[in-house]
Amino acid sequence: EVQLLESGGGLVQPGGSLRLSCAASGFTFSSFAMSWVRQAPGKGLEWVSGISGGGDSTYHANSVKGRFTISRDNSKNTLFLQMNSLRAEDTAVYYCAKGSYSTASRINMDAWGKGTTVTVSS
Amino acid sequence: DIQMTQSPSTLSASVGDRVTITCRASQSISSWLAWYQQKPGKAPKLLIHKASSLESGVPSRFSGSGSGTEFTLTINSLQPDDFAIYYCQQYNSYSAFGGGTKVEIK
Numbered sequence: 269e270v271q272l273l274e275s276g277g278g279l280v281q282p283g284g285s286l287r288l289s290c291a292a293s294g295f296t297f298s299s300f301a302m303s304w305v306r307q308a309p310g311k312g313l314e315w316v317s318g319i320s321g322g323g324d325s326t327y328h329a330n331s332v333k334g335r336f337t338i339s340r341d342n343s344k345n346t347l348f349l350q351m352n353s354l355r356a357e358d359t360a361v362y363y364c365a366k367g368s369y370s371t372a373s374r375i376n377m378d379a380w381g382k383g384t385t386v387t388v389s390s
Numbered sequence: 391d392i393q394m395t396q397s398p399s400t401l402s403a404s405v406g407d408r409v410t411i412t413c414r415a416s417q418s419i420s421s422w423l424a425w426y427q428q429k430p431g432k433a434p435k436l437l438i439h440k441a442s443s444l445e446s447g448v449p450s451r452f453s454g455s456g457s458g459t460e461f462t463l464t465i466n467s468l469q470p471d472d473f474a475i476y477y478c479q480q481y482n483s484y485s486a487f488g489g490g491t492k493v494e495i496k
Contacts (some may be wrong), residue, residue, distance in 0.1 A: 301415060312490040318485060373483070377424075380433035
């Protein structure tokens with residue numbers, strides 16, 4: 269059974285940084301692209317970042333480009349999201365999601381974690 | 391960037407109804423479209439991928455169709471468990487979600 273467990277969320281001041289992690293199990297982690305998707309309170313889903321199975325290709329939404337960095341450690345079956353220069357509008361539940369393919373340029377989400385909450389506020 | 395537009399934003403229906411949700415892409419995405427269901431406080435769940443392929447374990451009352459820029463999700467004989475928010479997502483070029491359609495009890 270695929271399991272994805274996010275951690276690292278919390279309260280951070282505007283301009284601060286946070287690193288999210290997602291521990292994966294139940295599948296061959298390095299064979300699949302992974303994504304971060306967020307959902308602001310009462311709002312819809314927003315794709316944030318994606319990374320290929322090998323970690324050599326990464327993509328970010330325009331709203332976070334230059335501030336967020338997605339990465340992965342395939343030896344530890346773990347996905348990361350480094351978030352810098354955080355803004356109030358980054359406040360959301362952040363979900364880790366598994367893709368159906370290895371490529372990150374075409375990435376759907378066939379399994380999701382339960383999410384971790386990030387609150388950016390002074 | 392590819393924009394995804396869903397309609398309606400809210401849909402009121404009764405148990406047993408047939409409901410249809412539409413998703414339009416701002417440019418052709420071939421069949422690279424997925425549909426998700428989300429219930430309050432829960433993570434989304436993949437229902438359909440490649441526009442019309444039913445994910446394993448998803449009831450057959452759910453179906454998807456379309457290609458290019460126009461897509462539909464149909465739920466035949468709506469069940470109490472189906473009241474939720476539904477999102478489309480294109481994955482032809484990176485990823486983008488539609489704004490969501492809330493299916494509520496009439």
